Amino acid sequence: MTTTETTTAVEYAPEHPARLNWAQHVPEVYRAMIRLDAAARKGIDPRLGELVKIRASQLNHCAFCLDMHTKDALAAGESVERIVQLGAWEESAHFYTPKELAAIELTEAVTVLTDGFVPDEVYAKAAKHFEEAELAQLIAAITVINAWNRFGVTCRMAPGHYQPGQHG
Numbered sequence: 001m002t003t004t005e006t007t008t009a010v011e012y013a014p015e016h017p018a019r020l021n022w023a024q025h026v027p028e029v030y031r032a033m034i035r036l037d038a039a040a041r042k043g044i045d046p047r048l049g050e051l052v053k054i055r056a057s058q059l060n061h062c063a064f065c066l067d068m069h070t071k072d073a074l075a076a077g078e079s080v081e082r083i084v085q086l087g088a089w090e091e092s093a094h095f096y097t098p099k100e101l102a103a104i105e106l107t108e109a110v111t112v113l114t115d116g117f118v119p120d121e122v123y124a125k126a127a128k129h130f131e132e133a134e135l136a137q138l139i140a141a142i143t144v145i146n147a148w149n150r151f152g153v154t155c156r157m158a159p160g161h162y163q164p165g166q167h168g
């Protein structure tokens with residue numbers, strides 16, 4: 001390094017500690033959630049499952065789950081481009097299949113129940129692309145990630161330490 005070059009240290013905000021290690025205090029609930037999560041994933045393409053988990057986690061602002069599921073999606077072969085575009089999926093629909101779009105739209109409708117229900121047209125679109133048993137699994141997977149998000153956000157679980165497959 002020459003004398004005209006300088007190095008600048010980047011100072012990031014401090015990491016906040018988790019409010020509560022809920023799993024430690026209610027291990028039976030945690031183990032039940034693990035079993036529920038495994039049951040909800042059965043029969044769902046792993047990459048699609050990760051896209052659903054990422055989108056719900058974006059909507060719920062769960063940084064811990066975003067960290068986990070983007071890493072797991074990448075490890076499962078998902079592209080960075082599709083993960084990045086997921087937050088603007090309606091404007092970048094060409095990155096996804098019609099089936100994936102139906103799953104993403106259903107994820108949003110189940111996650112954000114602002115109207116108090118899942119619109120018939122959203123459900124119908126998903127039902128067009130998924131057989132009933134597969135649709136039931138998808139709805140279960142969406143519901144489970146929303147539950148995980150609520151634990152993560154409420155307990156303020158810190159992102160950045162997860163390794164792909166760590167909890168799988």
